[in-house]
Amino acid sequence: MGFQHAQHIETLNQSLSELNRAINVSFEFFPPTTETMEQTLWASIERLQTLKPKFVSVTYGANSGTRDRTHKVIKAIKERTGLAAAPHLTCIDSTPDELRQIARDYWQSGIKHIVALRGDLPQGAAKPQMYANDLVALLKEEADFDISVAAYPEVHPEAKSAQADLLALKRKMDAGANRAITQFFFDVESYLRFRDRCAAIGIEGEIVPGILPVSNYNTLKKFASFANVKVPKWLHSQFAGLENDQTTRNLVGASVAIEMVKVLSREGVQDFHFYTLNRSELSYAICHTLGVRPEAAVPA
Template sequence: MVSYAQGIDALNQSLSELRDIDVSFEFFPPNSEKMENTLWKSVERLAPLKPSYMSVTYGANSGERDKTHDIVKRIQKDTGVIAAPHLTCIDASEAELRTIAQDYWDTGIRKIVALRGDLPDNSTKPKMYASDLVALLKDVADFDISVAAYPEKHPEAPNAQFDLLNLKRKAEAGANEAISQFFFDTSTFLRFRDRAAATGIDLDIVPGILPVTNYKTLLKFAGFTNVHVPNWLHKQFEGLDENDQTTRNLLGANIAMDIVKVLAKEGIKHFHFYTLNRSELSYAICHMLGAKG
């Protein structure tokens, strides 16, 4: 039988494991004044938690790209938090990419999330891949580069081994961190991490955490990202009143917390939160993890 003192020691050890972790947050460029206000309120709310960095996704046209540039520069200037723009190579020439990268470096941006980007509907084989973009960025300056990883395989990859070898190419090109697609089965992520190590991939693989705020939106995201939504998660939201957002938020926070707890016990020390530009759930989860803000 476990004594009271042993139970307290185990609880303290569990809390210690959770409080040693790092977090980062992802945002996207807003497309309305209301959404822009929400974004900056979220940045202001989450910055005191001292995240490792805040990343901003990259739009598929020049207007969205300009928004990404402006947001990351403002985040870093106003909050002091490292800001990491996403950069895609699918819709820009090599010369354009070099110009963008040099501008970031000249304005103090040192971290970039390098991605291939989504192919246009009428596109065939892309001219550049994420590994090419990583090599280009490293040629411009000594950036700290994150790339994408897919525990459940990229939707376009013919098989899981092909996907892993692609990740290895990105590591060999100079990336030092991979951020995973969101997932809900912790064993899927852990198996992926182990397979990556066995393939010789020398990268920190950071789990991407999506706190569920809207079940229908989740199903939509999962559909085009090849993410499996397990039966237990379907059942959690089954029968809930669509107007009862408080219960849904609490449920989403608990699901994310459970994922973090399991992975923290497996040695994971950094978690990347897909905020969808809202701070409430990410802040609540980080607060429960012991972050102070």
């Protein structure tokens, strides 16, 4: 028994040492709508920038007011931090000419990475004129943008089938996207099966897993219902009884995300995209545990 225990400890030590900065991270934020939210956002950006992310992205709602806020935050991130800042851009609410103008403005401002999305259709809307693959092609015609697109390991809620969804991703990649970032998930197997299916139909770009550190289980359930994401029973039981215990919820959420990243890293995944919800605490703690730290704090 003692020997087995020692072996288990050695395996654990090895798996943690393997991860020491062997992974790359990126972070997603959303535009703040109040002064308090703006202060929270900038505190988070300033803390997470010390981890030297590959890029940070800023989400975008389907109307021009939100787009202007996204644009402002993206430019401010670039000016204040020097990080590669990637705005989300959707195509369902703009003409091709408007999109070209936005693309030129971003490129001239030094914003060279874009997360290209179709965008949510308004209720009762007809079939869209443009899809994400059309937007990718348009952006690549304008300039050599570094383009990320969305992928759905558990299938897009509007897709006719898993195969149709996969082919839609292939069209985006073939149009010139550099990588796909997945919707958040908790079933690691679903991501690994999806990655295999992508490889099988010739998708060569990286499929970056999107990780959502959970601090509020009720919010998670709401997000999951919109996005067709399965919430496993084991995750439900992890958060049971913690409705009024934020500290323990944070610890549980961080622990779940760390385990997911460790398993995925062992499966050869090197890049991870964290949905921060504009908070830094969980993402920072997870990254620290996984060996992604400010340079001065990296052990020799």
